[in-house]
Amino acid sequence: MQSIHDVGGKQGLGTIVSEMDEPAFHAPWEGRMHGIAVACQIAGVNTTPEQRATIENMPHWLYLVTSYYEKWLYCYEKILEAKGVISSAEIDRRMAEQPGGSIPAHPSEPSAPTATAATMRRIIYGGTPHDRPLARPARFRAGDKVRAKIIHPTSHTRLPTYVMGRPGLIDTYHGAHCHHEALASGKGEVPEHLYAVKFAAVDLWGPDAEGKGDFVYVDLFENYLESQD
């Protein structure tokens, strides 16, 4: 969907503020929230694209005034409620009943981990590759002239608005990866060829392009592309 998250090329979103010696997490709850998200995915509650799609559905005004991990909390409340795992009312009740206190900062890695913690460690350090075999050959090869399609779906997409309809060149073939749209809609793993597509800045921004010889590359699934001719 073309929502507030799709910000490439937008203006008026404020200044870029860099923080010196920034910690991984600015408060203990941020680290817990990151862990909760990964844990839910390991448990099969949801996929990363479902997480992204849920955040994209935030009201625009709310998206702009919530921090990164606050968006994650919003997102997991929505996902867990929609899937019937935990309702927001249950969280309200638990908040009212739980003893006071705060989340301990800087936990140590468990010395005698549970099987769930051991799985968490294995996933963090091993990863979950996204490439899959695909018998259908790739339609494009490096140097091919393509154009990003113009689409306007109400569901999750990874085709940013700022390249829609614009001509580009296939720069890199990344292999076939699980399509985010299928993962976001609960259809499972559907491999699709993935390319880095090279767009000239002047084809994206016209005469206002900042550097006339500059380029932007966007990773796009094959079904987002058509031949230029």
Add this chain to the structure above:
Amino acid sequence: MAAHEEGPIFGMHDHEDTNHHHTWNKPSTIEARVRALESLLVEKNITTHDAIDTLVAAFENDLGPMHGAKVVAKSWVDPAYRARLEKDGTAAIAELGYRGLQTEHVKALFNSPTDHHMWVCTLCSCYPWTLLGIPPVWFKSPAYRAKVVSQPREVLKDFGLVLDPAVQVHVWDTSAEQRYLVVPERPRGTEGLSEDQLAKLVTRDAMIGTGKALSPGEAGL
């Protein structure tokens, strides 16, 4: 105000309590709410407290830009490694023992006197977590994500870097699960440094492309 904090939460009072799906609790309650959520997830056997501890400890104590810096330093001193990194970034990075979540597919981009690469995720905040750590708040901000694809040179100025107009800028938008690592140029005057010393010159921002590698003096060497 610290960089991670949000500004005044305009509109909150207007929207509160009118439609549950469009409301959000105030930041002061977030810690208690996350604590409540975690306890419920543990009770329902979705996860364990020590699994969450494991993730937090990994990102606070072990995973960070020093891993990517070692990849860059090795590519500076070992031409054969650099060639492997260029051909298959993921495999070359794994040679040093680095792989994991959000680092499953990595392409290295090599900066030179004529070409400057940098990367962004305009649609969310994709980042090679286990190679560079948790992304900084500015990387996740709409301000950076919006501006860098149309005004990369202005963004570089925001970071104190002025590029020669003749240098070509290449901005990579990581809109799928492919991740990127910029290999900055090796600074002058570093011929006598060891690989470990060279890694100290490689900043997180240099590997995103919003900075250059430090000089030995800047790194205190």
